[in-house]
Amino acid sequence: MPTPLVTRILIADDHGIVRSGLKRVLDAKPDMEVVAEAEDGAEAVEKALKEDAHLAILDVSMPRMTGIQAAAELQKRKPELKTLMLSMHDSEQFLFEALKAGASGYVLKSGADTDIVDAVRAAMRGSSYLYPSAVTTLVRDYVDRGGLGEEQFDVLTPRELEVLKLIAEANTSKEIADKLFISIKTVDRHRQNILDKLGMRDRVELTRYAIRRGLIQP
Amino acid sequence: MPTPLVTRILIADDHGIVRSGLKRVLDAKPDMEVVAEAEDGAEAVEKALKEDAHLAILDVSMPRMTGIQAAAELQKRKPELKTLMLSMHDSEQFLFEALKAGASGYVLKSGADTDIVDAVRAAMRGSSYLYPSAVTTLVRDYVDRGGLGEEQFDVLTPRELEVLKLIAEANTSKEIADKLFISIKTVDRHRQNILDKLGMRDRVELTRYAIRRGLIQP
DNA sequence: CGGGAAATCAGGTAGCGCCCCGATGGCGAG
């Protein structure tokens, strides 16, 4: 499949001002055209498919469905569609999850507006764009893990993620037990395992972690 | 002082993409000109004065000095300079603090890009711009407090804010007591008062509140 | 001056969070 002359782009971000700014930046380029906008992840998936976009620019934190989830969904439904992740946070966790979800790039909002343009072109050429310190992070992690370069992301099991989410939403162990139809002791055990895996010590640290990961909104 | 023909605007936001988007939106208007940009609050104050801007658009959460602090500082140093607060959060707390700091408007990033244009024109006419639900919030609060319409913002005392911050940073009561050179009992008491004032029940909720308020980073 | 708000500290209690221990059934990989 040859590179299309004009890249059809979808922008998804819950901030209207960011969307319209991005649209102006991209539309000013002759080889790019913004064909759709979305306010949340679910809308992004829907419109990206309907408008036959070549590339989707997704904000990591959006209502209803996060950018990460949307990227994974799009990757599954239409693999040839490229995705770029847009983020406020220079976060290792987000970066890994974005790449795992099949994103072709990870661009920080704090970067220059030319970054996003470069990222779009890199993605359409089939290569990847990462902001400079992201590369450093990746290399460091690669070395740290003895060159394995895989795994380690989802240290937490699905069930543990579920429990973590409820903890960070200020539910007590008893409330979590009732909601999940399990005993308090099991909740206790899950929390223990989560704390061990993450090297943390209490619910406050877990709460901050869950917010950083985008599992819940503050 | 007559309204200037062209409004000289400063934009302050730590996200380059937001800045350049905003700049494009505003520069497209014949009566507006973006004369300076800043990445943080301190730089915003400095450049707003140096460039003799008529209006400063400040993001609430920025490094070094928040938009709220910058607005208060500008209000003091140059009262005729108008300020608009730009925020991601539909947050009552931020709204009040912005107005208290002398801002002429409060615009949500999730709003349309025409909102900010309207807000700029309203500010230069000497009136205020608030996004619709902000007005509702203000009115509701006015009624709730029996028409007092003041106070109540800083429900927490400075000391309580200090304790809250340490709680949300995952310190135990004992650690907080050591850091502040007070007894555990006092810390306990402060936490109790904070929980009562905010109507919350545990440290997890306090953590989320502290993050929403920008007291700490997740 | 008198009152209120803020900050400090004390004692007590119930419950929950955090941390050990061990155990079982299911399920997929090797």
Add this chain to the structure above:
DNA sequence: CTCGCCATCGGGGCGCTACCTGATTTCCCG
């Protein structure tokens, strides 16, 4: 098939949190 991971559940212990009542000092404001 066996091994390991996951999810489930139990007992017991200790310290901290959450909630209560009551008290003192300081300081500001009307």
